[in-house]
Amino acid sequence: MVDSQxxxxxxxxxxxxxxxxxxxxxxxxxxxxxxxxxxxISQIICGSLLIINRTALIGAxxxxxxxxxxxxxxxxxxxxxxxxxxxxxxxxYILLDFMILWHYxxxxxxxxxxxxxxxxxxFKYPIWMYLLLPLVAVAIEIAGILPKALxxxxxxxxxxxxxxxxxxxxxxx
Numbered sequence: 137m138v139d140s141q142x143x144x145x146x147x148x149x150x151x152x153x154x155x156x157x158x159x160x161x162x163x164x165x166x167x168x169x170x171x172x173x174x175x176x177i178s179q180i181i182c183g184s185l186l187i188i189n190r191t192a193l194i195g196a197x198x199x200x201x202x203x204x205x206x207x208x209x210x211x212x213x214x215x216x217x218x219x220x221x222x223x224x225x226x227x228x229y230i231l232l233d234f235m236i237l238w239h240y241x242x243x244x245x246x247x248x249x250x251x252x253x254x255x256x257x258x259f260k261y262p263i264w265m266y267l268l269l270p271l272v273a274v275a276i277e278i279a280g281i282l283p284k285a286l287x288x289x290x291x292x293x294x295x296x297x298x299x300x301x302x303x304x305x306x307x308x309x
Contacts, residue, residue, distance in 0.1 A: 142167035162213035178202060186236070193243060196236040203230055 144164045148156060166172065182202055185195030203226055210222040237244060259266070289296045 142172060157215070159213050159215060159218075162209070192236060193240045196233050196240075199233050200230070203233070 142163050144156075144160050144167075148160055148164075153161065166175075178198075179202060182195050182198045185191040185198060188195075207223065207226045207230075210226070211219050214222060285296070
């Protein structure tokens with residue numbers, strides 16, 4: 137959030153992309169918004185939840201996807217020596233996170249039982265209703281487009297109509 141981790145130097149910005157390492161290119165990409173702010177805020181929220189005893193379990197659950205994503209990014213983009221160092225460090229953090237989850241194992245058992253004991257694999261509805269789901273999904277997508285299309289048609293009818301005719305012509309030909 138304070139421009140201290142991601143980004144590349146001015147000299148690297150003038151370097152051709154093919155001459156930059158994958159790590160430097162990725163560091164440039166991670167410096168873009170809203171990615172940087174989202175990552176920063178999610179890590180701050182996660183850390184805050186982990187510090188507070190009442191919310192530590194939620195923080196421990198939130199930490200797992202964050203640290204897994206960071207670990208995958210590190211293993212993918214960092215040079216091998218840095219990636220190995222970060223893999224060990226993040227693996228240790230994951231172990232600590234699992235220790236928090238183990239500490240709350242009685243609450244975890246309640247969650248596990250609530251989720252898995254009421255699972256029923258029998259279909260509640262006739263199979264033909266499930267086969268209609270793709271059609272319903274397409275209808276919902278079209279329904280979402282209609283207000284926007286109507287807005288543009290009211291705003292600029294000639295241009296919108298010519299665009300619709302162009303799409304129809306592409307479909308037909």
